[in-house]
Amino acid sequence: MMVLASEEQARDWIGDAFAPAVRQWGQLERFAAMLVEENDRQNLIAASTIPSLWVRHIADSAQLLCLDRASDGLWVDLGSGPGLPGLVIAILSERPLLLVESRKRRCDFLRAVTDTLDLRYVEVAEAPLERIETRPAATISARAFAPLDRLIALSTRFSTESTRWLLPKGRNAVKELALLPQPWQRMFHVEQSRTDATSRILVGEGRIGAEQRGKR
Numbered sequence: 001m002m003v004l005a006s007e008e009q010a011r012d013w014i015g016d017a018f019a020p021a022v023r024q025w026g027q028l029e030r031f032a033a034m035l036v037e038e039n040d041r042q043n044l045i046a047a048s049t050i051p052s053l054w055v056r057h058i059a060d061s062a063q064l065l066c067l068d069r070a071s072d073g074l075w076v077d078l079g080s081g082p083g084l085p086g087l088v089i090a091i092l093s094e095r096p097l098l099l100v101e102s103r104k105r106r107c108d109f110l111r112a113v114t115d116t117l118d119l120r121y122v123e124v125a126e127a128p129l130e131r132i133e134t135r136p137a138a139t140i141s142a143r144a145f146a147p148l149d150r151l152i153a154l155s156t157r158f159s160t161e162s163t164r165w166l167l168p169k170g171r172n173a174v175k176e177l178a179l180l181p182q183p184w185q186r187m188f189h190v191e192q193s194r195t196d197a198t199s200r201i202l203v204g205e206g207r208i209g210a211e212q213r214g215k216r
């Protein structure tokens with residue numbers, strides 16, 4: 001797989017992979033601009049990544065859609081921060097999205113973007129994940145949210161037999177996976193990231209039952 005090496009390549013890849021409508025391109029551009037602007041007020045993304053925003057954040061988020069199965073069910077993004085990957089997925093897929101984020105200022109930003117872009121099918125849940133009412137998720141994503149075992153422990157109640165788990169885990173993906181109990185490990189496979197040769201994405205399938213916890 002070719003790793004995206006420039007902003008131009010990232011935009012070209014998004015165009016080829018998702019054929020966004022003019023409106024969706026406009027929404028992506030506006031979201032990118034709002035992200036950069038808001039980053040002066042609160043620390044949302046590392047300033048060093050702004051020159052490569054489309055590779056590091058937009059395409060990095062969008063690639064998860066290629067790993068999902070075609071579905072129109074609820075997509076839950078955990079620890080969404082400024083909407084990565086959640087808002088990029090929302091713009092490109094137009095699926096119902098639940099963005100879970102505990103910090104008020106980040107949620108204010110998420111609401112400002114969803115209002116500005118008129119993303120009516122996106123819901124912002126401003127609370128710790130532990131306090132969110134359980135809902136069955138077709139897809140669960142989490143980027144830079146929590147260590148894998150904690151992430152699963154906190155979110156397994158949202159999963160069903162057919163839930164797709166999409167977990168970008170950087171260069172420690174394989175190591176983190178190996179630390180899980182065996183029955184959990186078997187539910188995941190590892191995919192190469194399109195945006196970083198050393199990063200991996202854990203892709204899982206199904207419900208991680210409490211009965212499997214602790215079995216190694």
Ligand SMILES: C[S@@+](CC[C@H](N)C(=O)[O-])C[C@H]1O[C@@H](n2cnc3c(N)ncnc32)[C@H](O)[C@@H]1O
Nearest residue numbers: 079080081084100101102103128129143144145
């Ligand atoms: C490192 S940031 C990553 C944000 C975003 N996913 C990204 O990749 O840029 C982790 C986010 O998770 C949120 N968070 C941490 N623990 C949480 C919890 N228990 N419930 C909801 N959000 C949480 C933090 O407020 C923060 O915005």
